[in-house]
Amino acid sequence: MTPAKPGQPLLSVEGLITEFRSSEGTVRAVDEVSYQVWPGETLAVVGESGSGKSVTAMSVLGLIPRPPGRIAGGRILFEGRDLLTVPPAEMRAIRGKAISMIFQDPMTSLNPVLSVGFQIAEAMLAHGDMRRSEAAGRAVELLRTVGVPNAGERYHQFPHQFSGGMRQRALIAMAIANRPKLVIADEPTTALDVTIQAQVFEALRLAQAETQAAMILITHDMGLVAELADRVVVMYGGRVVETTDVRTLFHAPRHPYTKGLLASLPRLHERSERLTPIPGAPPSLVNRPTGCAFHPRCAHSAGRPMCRSEVPAMREVEPRHWSACHYAEELGQSRERIEA
C-alpha cells in the first residue's frame, strides 16, 4: 500500500497475524491485517464483534496473553521500529508513554483503592523524571483539561466516587499525561449514556488538541466515526476489507459490507418504510467461510464462484481508496453524491 499522505507513518501494521489456541483448534483472530496511522490523525477502526479490531490493537500494545495467544506473523512498526522485536522492559517503557490507551470500561481500568489523582500522577512518575508534587499539580491540570469540575477536590477522590462519564474522563487525562504520540481508544463511549457520550467526545477532542497525538478509535458506532475520524479502516472476519478517508467511505463505499452496514442503520429524522439489514450473522472465528469471509451474506456477490474460492486482496480501486472485494469496481455508482 502506498501512503495516503506524504511523510512517514507513525504506526505501520504490516501483515499482522494473531492466533489463539482454543479447544476447537487454533483460531486466527487477526489475519494479515495492515494499516497505517499518520502523526496527528484520527483513524477509526470499525467492525462488529469478532472482526479482530480490538485484537489488532492489543497486538500493537503487546498485550496479547501468551499462551493462548501468539503473534504468528507480520510487523508492527512504530516510528520505524518493529515493536514485535522490542524487549519486554522496553515495551513497558513505550506503553503508557509514547503509546497510551483508553478502554471501554473505566471501572476495571482504575484501581479502586487508590485516589484517581494519585493514579494519574503515578502514570507520569512511572515514565518521567519528575517530583511527586509536580506530577500532582499536572494531574489536577489534566483533569481540568478534560472537563472534570472541581479538579482540585476530585484529585483526592476514589473511582467509586466518580460517575461513569467522569471516570472515562479521568482515563483520558491519564492517557494524555505523558504527551503520547499515539492514543488507542477502544470503544471509549460505548458504556455511557448519550448526553455523557457527548461530554466524553468533547474531552477526547480537547485531549487531542492539547497533545497533537494521533488516535486509533476502535468502535462499532458509525455516528462516532462520522464525527471524529479522518480516515477509516473497516474490518470483517479478522481482515481489513476497506480503507479510505471518512467522507468517501460514507458517500461512496467500495465494499459490499461497508455499503450494507451503512444501509442498515436507522437514522434520526428519517423514517424509511423498512430498514435494509445484512442477512445472516458475522462469522465465528472457528468456521470462517472460504474465499471472501463476507460472501455468504453479500448482496453483491450473487453467488459468483470467485467469492467462494479466492480471498480477495486489498486493491487501490481509486486513488487513496482500498477495497478487498473482487468486484469493487461495480460498486462505484454512488459517486454523484460526493460530487453534489
Place this chain on the structure above:
Amino acid sequence: MSAIEPLLRIDNLVKHYGAPRGRKPAIRAVNDISLTLRAGETLGLVGESGCGKSTTGRCIIGLEQPTGGRIVFNGRPVEHGKRAALTAMWRDMQYVFQDPFASLNPLMTVFAILSEPLRLSGMKAAKTEARVSELMQLVGLAPEHGNRFPHEFSGGQRQRIGIARALALNPKLLILDEPVSALDVSIQAQVINLLEDLQDRLGLAYLFIAHDLSVVSHICDRIAVMYLGRIVEIGTREEIFAGPRHPYTQALLSAVPIDDPDLRGKRKRIVLQGDPPSPANPPSGCAFRTRCWKATEICSQAVPALEPKPQARQAVACHHAGTLTADPA
C-alpha cells in the same frame, strides 16, 4: 382523548425503593407517571440509565410492586402481588429482555423453551409441536433447529427465540426492554424489521424501552422522554423529533452522533454539564434544572406539570416551554 378505552392506562405511577423507616433516603425511581397505550400502537420510553424507564416496564408487567398509582391493562387493574391474577394477565402481556444470553435457560432446548408457556397454559402435547414450529417460522428460525440449545445460536437468533417465547400465547402487548442494544449493528436492523412485521401481522402493541434514539425514531408512533423518574415530554414521533420543546429532549437529540461526516461541526450541539442527579436526592422543583441552561428561580420552586404548550401539540413539563422554540438556542 378517544372514547375507546386504551389497551394500557397508567395513572400516577410511583415506585420508590428502600424502606420508608430506613436510615437511607428512598430511591425515587418513578415519580408520578401517567400514560396510555392503544392497541396496535408503539410507544417509545426513552431516557438515560437510571431515569426509571425499565422500572416503569417492570411495574406494568407486575415484576415490581408500585408504591402508588394505578395500572389498567385490557380493562382490568393490574393486581400486583396476586400470582394467579398476574399469571392470567401474562397471557396478554409479555416482556422481552435486553440480553438474549441471560434470558434463556442454557440447559433447555429451543423446543423446551418455546413449549413451556404452551404446556403451562394447558395445551395438549400434540398441538404444542405444531405451535412451536409455527412460532419458530414466525420469527425466522428453522423449525428443525428446535432441538438445539441457546449457545448454538448467534445473538440475533437468540433474541428471535426470546421474541418467539413472548409470542407463544398470542399476547396483545409486548414490553421490549432494549431489545436490540446487545446486538451487532448489522443484526439490529434484522430484529427491528422482524418486530415491525410481527406488529403488522399480529396487531401487537409495543412498549419500546430504549436509549438509542435512532432506533426509537424508526419504530415508534409516540415517544415519552423520561428524566429522573418523570416524563418530561410526550408526543408523536414527528412532534418529538422535528420540534422538541423540553430542553432535555433538545439536548438528548443534539447529542446523537449523526453518521454524515459532511455535517461535522455544522450542527448545533448542546453539551450538558454534569451528570444526572441521584434519584435518592432529586433537586427540588424541576429535576432537570441543575443541568438546564434555561433554568430560573421558578424551576427550583415548583415541579412543572406535563401539559400541552402554545404552538406545540405535545405535552411538555417545563416552566419555560412556552418561550422555547423548536430550534434550540
